[in-house]
Each structure stands twice: as structure tokens, then as C-alpha cells.
Amino acid sequence: MNRPIISLKDVHLSIDGKPVLKGLSLDIYEGETMIIMGRSGCGKTVTLKVILGLLKPDSGEVWVDGKEITKLDQDELNEVRKKIGVLFQSSALFDSLTVGENVAFMLNQHTDLPKEEIKKIVAEKLALVGMAGTEDMKPAQLSGGMRKRVGLARAIAMNPKIILYDEPTTALDPITVSGILRLIKGLHDKLGVTSVIVTHDIPSAFFLGSRIAMMHDGRIIEVGSPEEIKRSENPFVKAFLSGEPDAGEEMV
Numbered sequence: 001m002n003r004p005i006i007s008l009k010d011v012h013l014s015i016d017g018k019p020v021l022k023g024l025s026l027d028i029y030e031g032e033t034m035i036i037m038g039r040s041g042c043g044k045t046v047t048l049k050v051i052l053g054l055l056k057p058d059s060g061e062v063w064v065d066g067k068e069i070t071k072l073d074q075d076e077l078n079e080v081r082k083k084i085g086v087l088f089q090s091s092a093l094f095d096s097l098t099v100g101e102n103v104a105f106m107l108n109q110h111t112d113l114p115k116e117e118i119k120k121i122v123a124e125k126l127a128l129v130g131m132a133g134t135e136d137m138k139p140a141q142l143s144g145g146m147r148k149r150v151g152l153a154r155a156i157a158m159n160p161k162i163i164l165y166d167e168p169t170t171a172l173d174p175i176t177v178s179g180i181l182r183l184i185k186g187l188h189d190k191l192g193v194t195s196v197i198v199t200h201d202i203p204s205a206f207f208l209g210s211r212i213a214m215m216h217d218g219r220i221i222e223v224g225s226p227e228e229i230k231r232s233e234n235p236f237v238k239a240f241l242s243g244e245p246d247a248g249e250e251m252v
């Protein structure tokens, strides 16, 4: 395999005095699609925020593309962040801006590209997510699936090396889900990025993941290919996959 492009080493993090990450370690290799799967509240979103440098661990190391980001100043951290596109759980579009302005947001903030060039990039990214020609629409006019697509166009606007997804398919109907899953997979291959996808949806995880990291109570308890995860003997992993209530509680 290639080198890890993201590496979390024994990360501990408490929020409001409550331990949330409790010695989390995970290597994510360049070009792979890593799924982070686990129960609600186990720390998946917090982990993405740590990778983005939005939350700083109390101890441990966080490497992103060759830099230990917990040691960087704000300017250096911003440089690293430009390499990461993010699709948040809510899509987080700016409702007062048009679709085109949403997709252009980072380009306007962080580049000196001429307006015409930005327009061209926006049109190209919208076409990539199947939303060509929607520049002048407002987010309020879009369905949930369309909002996800626009959020994704915005996430790839700066040609990131890494794309982070937080629950990209929750609250969507099954047909829309399969469209978004195919889009995520297609973009991964077309753009040659590293994808990190947080989900508790098992079919999505098996469809998308080159590897799956099972998270439980602030730690990664198992990492493997979808086939390896399916064959896992870990009682928590087995319980999670079979959908048992209180899956794996007190078992790890």
C-alpha cells in the first residue's frame, strides 16, 4: 500500500471533562475509501473534527499529508485544510447564497482566480455531481438529495486530496441514497482522492469501503476489508452487524 495520508496515533480528547476519544489510532492510506462505522455517540464526528484540526486532542498525534497538525499555527493549519473537502451531516449550505455562490465560496475566500475562471470551475463541479445549470437556484428550492450533491460540489471546489463525509446518506429515501452512493464512488475514482466516510449504515459501508474501521467508545476496535469485517469474531462487531440491541455493550 501507499503511505498513510492520515494517521491518528493514540489520540485522547475530553469534551467538557468527559472523555470522548480514548486512545484512538487509525492509519488511512492514500487513495483508499475508509469507512468509520459505529454506534451513535461513539465519537465518529469528533474524529472527523480532529482530522480537520477543528478539535485539538489532549494527547496523541494527528498526521495529515505529512504534517503533524496539532503542532501547526493557524496559517499552516489553513494550508492543510485546503487539501480537505468536507461534506457535513447537514450539507450546511448557506441559505442566503445561490447554489453557484455556495460552490464558489472557498474559491472566493482562498484564491485570487478571476471571476470568469471561478464561474467555469463552479459549472464544472456542478456537472460532476449531476447538478449542471443550477447556479442560480437557492438551497431552499432543493430536495435533500440535491442539497447533498451541491454540498459535494462545494467540497470538491478546491480540488482536495482528501474528502471527508459525515453520514452522507442519512435522512434520504432509498432511491436517493443509491444515487448518492454511486456518486461518491464515481467521484472517488474519477478524482483519485482519499475518501473517509462516517456512517452507521451497513449496506453503504460495504458498498463504498475499501476498508472499514469499527469504532466503539472512543477507540477503533477493528480495521479490515469488508470481507474481513464480515468474518470478524469480535463480539461488538458481530453484534453491530447483526443489529442486536445494545450491540456489544460491555463486550470489548
Ligand SMILES: Nc1ncnc2c1ncn2[C@@H]1O[C@H](COP(=O)(O)OP(=O)(O)OP(=O)(O)O)[C@@H](O)[C@H]1O
Binding pocket: 015, 016, 020, 038, 039, 040, 041, 042, 043, 044, 045, 046, 047, 200
Ligand atoms: N460540542 C460538544 N459538546 C459536548 N459534548 C460533545 C460535543 N461534541 C460531541 N460531544 C460528545 O462526544 C461524544 C461523541 O460525539 P460524536 O458527535 O462524535 O458522536 P457520533 O459517533 O458522531 O454520533 P452520531 O452517529 O449520533 O452522529 C458524544 O457523547 C457527545 O455527547
Ligand SMILES: [Mg+2]
Binding pocket: 044, 045, 046, 166
Ligand atoms: Mg456524528
